[in-house]
Amino acid sequence: MTSLSRRTIISGGLGLFGSTVLVACSPTIPDTGSVGTADALEPRARQLLAAHGIQASTAEDAVTALDQVSQRRPLALTGSVGYDQVAFADDSDQVTVPLTGGQFYLSMAPYRTQTHECYYHNLGGCQGELTDTPIHVTVTTDSGTTLLDEDATTGANGFTGLWIPRDHTGTVTITAADTTASTLFNSGPDGPTCLTTLHLA
Structure with a gap:
């Protein structure tokens, strides 16, 4: 049984995510300060997701839908999931949204x-x-x-x-x-x- 109290540093398959480097299974979540309290996805996030065939009204819906895409990874759209936020990105855009469902x-x-090895699940990268x-x-x-x-x-x-x-x-x-x-x-x-x-x- 492996203790999960420490973070795992991983390597391989690097891609740029704004100023943050992501790997297939991302070891870090971008620090965006306050994540807000809105339940509905903002228009920019909806637009990014829709461009990849993901229709979702909340960040939680988007996480579930992207994780269940029936294709092997990697996908063109990534999504790094943390405790209370998820960072979506493709080659042209990135957006971090709160997970407000508790x-x-x-x-x-x-x-x-x-x-x-993995710490923060990448919905479009982890295989x-x-x-x-x-x-x-x-x-x-x-x-x-x-x-x-x-x-x-x-x-x-x-x-x-x-x-x-x-x-x-x-x-x-x-x-x-x-x-x-x-x-x-x-x-x-x-x-x-x-x-x-x-x-x-």
Whole structure:
């Protein structure tokens, strides 16, 4: 079991995101100060997303839709997800918008033979090994509360993304066929939104 209390420094596949460097799975979220309180996406964000076929009324909807795009990564549109904001970008524009729904996006990529290091999930960049794979996910807090206990299927990117309450720590367990993997999660301000240490064995 790998502790997720420290940030992972990763390398490879660099691309410019304004003045911020992004990688396939981004280690940093741009510092934009106050993220605001508006629930609806601003017109500029809607325009950027629509240019890539994503229709969404909120940032949360956009995160879910982009993560579920049925193409292998990388995509032309990226989206780096943090605790309370998401940074969308393509070759011509970038916009950071708040996640105002009060939940934390946790995206998980179980694997059997290969994985990659990640901290903040990149919706258009991260590619996991096991695509279109039925799994069962259980998310339990350190106090024993079960936040999620449900079946899911990994997408074309090899990930399954779930919204969970913010500010909890605990354990994620994934079962696929006759194999199981577990790792720690942290849905607090410094917690990773990308879990790639779930080795099915």
